[in-house]
Amino acid sequence: MAGIAPQPGIMDIELYVGGKSHLPGMANVIKLSSNENPFGPSQAAQEAVRRVVHEMHRYPSSDHAELRQAIGETWGLDPERIICGAGSDEVIAFLCQAYAGPGDEVIHTEHGFAMHRISALAAGATPVEVAEQDRVVSVDNILAGCTARTKLVFVANPANPTGTMIGLAELERLAESLPPQALLVIDSAYAEYVEGYDGGAKLATQRDNVVMTRTFSKLYGLGGMRVGWGYGPQAIIDVLQRVRGPFNISGMALTAAEAAIRDTAYVEKCRAENARMRAWLGEALAEHGVSSDASTANFILARFASQAEAEACDIYLQGQGVLVRRTTGYKLPHALRITVGDEASCRRVAHLIGLFKAGAR
Numbered sequence: 043m044a045g046i047a048p049q050p051g052i053m054d055i056e057l058y059v060g061g062k063s064h065l066p067g068m069a070n071v072i073k074l075s076s077n078e079n080p081f082g083p084s085q086a087a088q089e090a091v092r093r094v095v096h097e098m099h100r101y102p103s104s105d106h107a108e109l110r111q112a113i114g115e116t117w118g119l120d121p122e123r124i125i126c127g128a129g130s131d132e133v134i135a136f137l138c139q140a141y142a143g144p145g146d147e148v149i150h151t152e153h154g155f156a157m158h159r160i161s162a163l164a165a166g167a168t169p170v171e172v173a174e175q176d177r178v179v180s181v182d183n184i185l186a187g188c189t190a191r192t193k194l195v196f197v198a199n200p201a202n203p204t205g206t207m208i209g210l211a212e213l214e215r216l217a218e219s220l221p222p223q224a225l226l227v228i229d230s231a232y233a234e235y236v237e238g239y240d241g242g243a244k245l246a247t248q249r250d251n252v253v254m255t256r257t258f259s260k261l262y263g264l265g266g267m268r269v270g271w272g273y274g275p276q277a278i279i280d281v282l283q284r285v286r287g288p289f290n291i292s293g294m295a296l297t298a299a300e301a302a303i304r305d306t307a308y309v310e311k312c313r314a315e316n317a318r319m320r321a322w323l324g325e326a327l328a329e330h331g332v333s334s335d336a337s338t339a340n341f342i343l344a345r346f347a348s349q350a351e352a353e354a355c356d357i358y359l360q361g362q363g364v365l366v367r368r369t370t371g372y373k374l375p376h377a378l379r380i381t382v383g384d385e386a387s388c389r390r391v392a393h394l395i396g397l398f399k400a401g402a403r
């Protein structure tokens with residue numbers, strides 16, 4: 043019987059579950075579940091938005107020229123080769139929509155970011171999962187997973203939720219060795235947290251098969267505004283611009299992002315504070331018998347003895363008003379992802395995990 047049915051693949055999508063933000067009956071919850079900037083958006087971004095609230099009736103810029111200019115100046119990139127999206131999630135969706143469809147394969151890695159797989163399925167393409175090596179992306183495994191149908195390869199670097207990354211030489215080797223019809227997407231949502239790493243910008247400048255995606259949601263503290271961007275070969279950006287809705291980013295979000303990226307002193311302060319507390323938190327957890335890989339991002343993947351222990355710890359933390367992220371959906375059931383918060387939050391979560399481990403022993 044004919045009926046109303048969605049496109050193939052859509053019902054294979056498991057709904058994305060964001061980090062918890064509330065606990066019933068509890069005020070003053072410490073939220074370390076969504077990798078948000080613990081210091082919030084810059085004052086400059088807040089003031090810029092206040093100055094434009096009376097313009098809500100106006101349609102926003104459709105070419106994002108001013109924001110692309112600001113991004114280009116900040117990172118030394120050609121603004122013509124930048125596309126802005128409602129979060130980098132939207133740029134990822136554009137890439138899948140434009141370059142992968144039924145019969146095509148989209149590679150993502152074992153513990154890779156959920157939106158890579160979701161966007162591939164939404165486009166009707168076939169997601170192909172490739173094993174990692176001890177929670178680190180393996181270029182060899184990706185290359186072994188490529189076929190004549192591979193159209194896109196997603197690598198988050200640094201990766202979420204593992205916090206690990208591979209070097210630029212490895213990314214270059216991957217780009218160099220991909221089959222000719224495949225495009226490498228370097229998801230650089232956390233690139234700003236890595237000293238001396240350009241997120242793959244140089245590769246995306248020089249090669250015709252590399253695109254880099256970036257976001258304002260993490261270091262810039264604008265997750266609620268939904269602004270991200272992509273950078274790559276002109277021909278590919280021109281394609282993506284065709285599938286982008288003309289008014290995909292609100293005027294207030296554009297204004298906030300432009301002010302945020304120009305507030306370099308604030309960005310620097312947030313980056314330094316994250317590095318300091320990330321190191322502290324990793325060591326504090328290790329002292330309590332909880333191991334983690336050295337993180338290159340703004341979170342730590344804390345590994346427990348078992349799934350049962352990780353779940354018990356999560357429940358204990360919730361009872362104390364602290365929210366972290368379970369990573370079962372990322373094939374890491376024995377781990378919890380903990381965002382690096384401000385100093386007080388880091389001390390609190392480490393202290394509680396210490397109490398938990400002492401009790402569990």
Ligand SMILES: *Cc1c(COP(=O)(O)O)cnc(C)c1O
Nearest residue numbers: 129130131155202231257259270
């Ligand atoms: C947070 C995150 C994003 C960015 O999401 P936005 O849509 O820009 O908020 C992209 N990739 C990874 C790996 C992330 O963790």
